[in-house]
Structure formats: C-alpha cells, structure tokens
Amino acid sequence: MKPTIYDVARKAGVSIATVSKVVNHTGRIGEKTKKRVLEVMKELNYYPSVVASALTGKNTYTIGLLVPDIANPFFAEIARRVEDRGHELGFNVVMCSTDHNEEKEAQYISLLKRKSVDGIILASVIQNVEILKALIAENLPVALISRDMPELAVDTVLVDDFIGGYTATSHLVKQGHQRIAVLAENLGLASSRERVHGYRKALEEASLIHDEDLVLVSDFSVEAGRSLTGELLDLPDRPTAVFACNDLLAIGAIQAARERNLKIPDDLSVVGFDNTILATTTDPPLTTVAQPIQEMGRKVMDLLIEEIEGKSRTKQRVVLMPELAVRQSTKSPLIKEGL
Amino acid sequence: MKPTIYDVARKAGVSIATVSKVVNHTGRIGEKTKKRVLEVMKELNYYPSVVASALTGKNTYTIGLLVPDIANPFFAEIARRVEDRGHELGFNVVMCSTDHNEEKEAQYISLLKRKSVDGIILASVIQNVEILKALIAENLPVALISRDMPELAVDTVLVDDFIGGYTATSHLVKQGHQRIAVLAENLGLASSRERVHGYRKALEEASLIHDEDLVLVSDFSVEAGRSLTGELLDLPDRPTAVFACNDLLAIGAIQAARERNLKIPDDLSVVGFDNTILATTTDPPLTTVAQPIQEMGRKVMDLLIEEIEGKSRTKQRVVLMPELAVRQSTKSPLIKEGL
C-alpha cells in the first residue's frame, strides 16, 4: 500500500506533526530531524495525498477550464497555454467542453464545485450571467478569457474585438473593396457584437454602402462558413470580400469559393479572425486578425491564481491588442488575375 | 459556507449515516425519511464533497490524459472524445501535455498519483517502459491509445499502423509513382516503425527500388515536414510522391513544394496520416490515412473505466482498421498538368 504520513513518522521516530512540518516547510524543526525525515520519505517513496490535504481546507491545486470545444484549434491553443502556466505553478487543469450548451455548462460547473476545484476559467461560453454571478457570490475564483462581462467584477483577459473587426475591414477597404460581407458568430456574445461593430465603423468611415444583407450570423464551424458564403456568392450582386469572425468560418468561405471555381484572392478576398494553425495551412494562407493567444492563456491563468492565493486585489480587465496577420487571401478587387 | 452532511442531517432530524445512505442509495432506509432527506438536500442545495468521499477510499472520478500536445489537432480530437465519454459516465479528465519530454511526463504522473486520480490514459508518449510498469505494479488503472506495448498487459486501443502505411503507399504505387519518400515520426514509437514497415512492404510487393535516402525521420511538426521535404525536393533525382506519417508533416510537405513552385498533386503527390481537420482545410485537400479517432477515444475511456470499476477482466487490445481518405493531393505522376 501507499505509505502515509504515519509510516514516515514511525520509521523516523517522530510525530506526524513533525513530518507535516517538514513537508510544508512550516513551523520550526531542527536540522537533524528534518534531514532524517526527508531521508525516510525518500526511502518509503512517500508523497502526501492531495485529497487528504484538501480536506483540511487547503487547495486542490486543480482548476477547471470551460471552453465550447477543446477540439477547436483556437481553444485547444488556449488550453495548452493555460495548462503550461498551471503546470509551472503546480496546478492541474480539467477540461470541460460545453458545446455552447447551457445545461452541459451548468453540469460541469456543479461537478467542478463538488470536486472543490480552486478556480474556474471561462472561455467564451454562453451568456448565462446568473451561473456566473452565483459562482462569484460563492467566492469561487473565476476568470474570463475571450469573453466580456463588463457588469461583473471578475478578472478578464481579452482582445479588443472592436479594433480587430475594424482592422480587418479597413484592410479590405483600403484594397478597394466596396461590397464587404461579414460572417458573425453568435451575436449573444459581446465579442461577436464588437467585431461586427468594428466592421460597421470601418465601412462608415469609408462612406461605403451598408448592406444589411451582407451581415450574416452563424457560429463556429467550417460548415456554416461554407453554406453562408455560398449564399453570398450566389447573390446577383455578390460581395468581393468577406470578413469571417473566426478562422473556421473563413475556411468555410474559401471552400465555398472553390466549389464555385472562384479564385482566392482574385475573385474573393477573405480575412479571418484568431490566427490559429489553420490560417497557416490553407492555400492561400489566410489573412487573419491575430489574437495573442499565448499571452492570453498565460495571463488568465496568472490572474486566476492570484485570486486563488487570496491576494486581496482589485479585479483586472486586461485588453490586448490584436494585429492583422496579412497573408495571401486578400487582394484588391481591381487588379484581376489576367493582368 | 457550503452545507455539509451534518447540516442536512440536523435539519432533517436524522444521523449523517442516514443521509449518506440516501445519497449513495445504499443500505436500507424508509420511504418517508428518504423523502425528507432529499427535500432538505434540495433546500440547502447540498452536494457531497468528492474529496471527502475520496478520502474514505472511493473514487475521485477524475482521470489523467497524457498526450504529447493537446494543441495538436489529432490529440485535441482524441481528448475531446475521451472527455465526452467521461462526462457521460461522471468522470472528469485532467489534461497533461508532455511535449515528448520524459521528465515532464514523470512529473505529471507523479502529480496525478498524489491527486489520487482513478486512472490514466496514455496517448502516444515516449518510450519510458519503466514508468509504465511501475504504474501497473501500483495497481493504477492505465490504458494506452495510439501506442503499443505488446510486452505489457495493459488495455490498448490503436489503429493498425502497418496496414495504414501499406495502404497509403500502395495507393501511390498504384498511381504509378516509382520514387516514393516517407516522412517517419520518431522511430522509437512502435506505431511509427509499423507505418514505415507497411511502406516498405508496399514497395517490395511492387518490386520498386528501395532507396534509403527517401526514408527520413522527423517528429510531429509542420516545420519538420517542410524542411525535410525541401531536402528531398532539392535532390537531383527527386521523389514524385511522399507519404507523411502524420498530417502535420504532410502540410509541411505541401508548403515545401509550394515554396519551390511545384504543384500538388501534379509535381508531387502527398499522403498524410490521421485525417485531422487539417486534412480537409488544405488546398488541395489532403489524401490521408484516416484513423477512427472518435471511436478510439471513446473506446479507450470505456476500457479504462471498466478497469477502474474493478471488473476483473483480461486486458484488451483493440486494433482498429484505418481507411484511406482519398482527396486531391495525390495523382499519377505520368499525367502532367498540361494534358
């Protein structure tokens, strides 16, 4: 059987309290006993049980990460950074894919609480403010990533979505596009609204017509991007460019164009959002709004852990700047391929 | 504060043992008291603490999933399936990305043990048999996915890598390719060796020359695929096809060709392995050996949980058949584009 603190104490000829102290570097213990205990621990290959320790009110050193889908490259990347930072600090992360499903989300949260996780990171989940409020009221450390709840005092890390949408659209405007469509995500998400907001702003500034038919709402899938862009391309007066609010949608847009024998970027310019690995593997490589994913993941974990460690502090709202990664999926509509 | 079993017991006017019994549906309790307790639980919003329960020797309902990198789409997809199946059965999964780093792997395993996880799923990690043996000796349920250790009695789910390599290569042979290169993964992995083995077998059967210069060993990155394929393409007598042992490498191969203004599939045919989302988003879409990822992830979780539930049973080794997903990255070398 696994050795317990008693085994160590007995073999070292001390009390369990003493062992506990050397394990946790607390209280005062003499050099000699300390050494002795350490030796015995090694001999017995003793490791303290986190669950027993947690029962006495200490941390579980486990946090929950709620994302819509861990298989989505954007969230997978975030998860990886969160995990890495956690590992550095001695925390494990349990992954929870909610599929934007409110019930699943609630289930996961309930489970996490039963397991006494030390905190929860929420990445772009659905708009169930009540659940969130309840969590905060219960004093469970929570941090948001890529999701904004300005009305709540909670640590948050996100990108300036407005600027992102604006930058993407401006890029297209500057290239001379007149009819620019946007593929939005679920408008229930603040981030999504902001991106579209940025899109509108860019159009306005350029005094371009503002065709509501070119604003389509979808979700987070290649398939949605494909079918919606298909509709756009079948329009009599079709757009020459589309701004997709995430890379998955952008890829769908590219596929729809390909299916109609339209060339990217000659016949249709596409810009995405996120800058996941997918943006680099398409052909042509995708021009996309790059989120500093690495930094975001790391930062949100840092904030959560500060909260866990109980440093009483005011909540932070960290807004990072996105940057347009210009690649080959965008081009002026005026310069046709034949030239 | 969070209500404990004592609060419920007091308010319901029964002993904590009674509450415990209704919670766990064990022992005998009268209908009336049962109802009463249930009501109070609801009122107080009581949920039993998993950590306290675990301390008494019961499950933690948490398992560890070790993969090289959760941000790699193949593993992300597996993780998602494992998580889903776990969720159905009431288990959480903590993710551990090892980066093929032996030390990190050992650290994670040690941490997981301290946390008393109920079991561990190992996905394609490095060849540290000793750690594995130790785990099994300690009676910690373990299951392998996409990784083979025939000498160990441990539940395993994998694809027939030999057949996979053979199928991929045969496909190219049938198209008339004579010089076919292979981009292998780390040959320390049995799966990697098997794929190359299948490759060789296909060449042999076709009595094709067997040029060792065309067998390159790399890892799991786009970058490696790009640089190695670059070398191949710069050869005086360059191959007309390359079989990449994973989709990431295949994408690198495509990029290398593109950089040299070679057309895929006209100038170079490429087949990958895994059939991740990446294979569908490249242009041209990638012909690749499809692993039944969904089924694999689900199955490995099922095996692990059977083991956890202690059904004494003989370990299973589930070998699934891969299937070639033929897309547009492969083509006969004889039919040139001009025709």
Next chain:
DNA sequence: ATATTAAAGTAAAGCGTTTAATCAAATAAC
C-alpha cells in the same frame, strides 16, 4: 543555582465522508 526564554516536538481536534457494528422497533413465526 534559579529563573527566563527560545527551540523542537507532541497530542488532539477537525476536515466531510463511508461503513461496520449496534440497537430499537416493528413484524412475523410458533
């Protein structure tokens, strides 16, 4: 030599459960 203080270690309670051993009441058997 005695009083004071600091250092090192111990005993015991507590964390929130589960469970084996009991016990009391109700029902059945004779």
Next chain:
DNA sequence: GTTATTTGATTAAACGCTTTACTTTAATAT
C-alpha cells in the same frame, strides 16, 4: 404472548492530512 426475524436508523471509528495549543528540553540570563 414469547421469541425470532426483518427493517430502519444510529454510533463510532476510520480515511490521511493540517494546525493550534501545549509540553518538554536546551540554552541563556540573572
């Protein structure tokens, strides 16, 4: 109407650790 049996609920110990308050021993001061 006793005695045996079943049913329903309780008691108390155990799980492996942390921590507070206390005791002992050693060192220093008086």
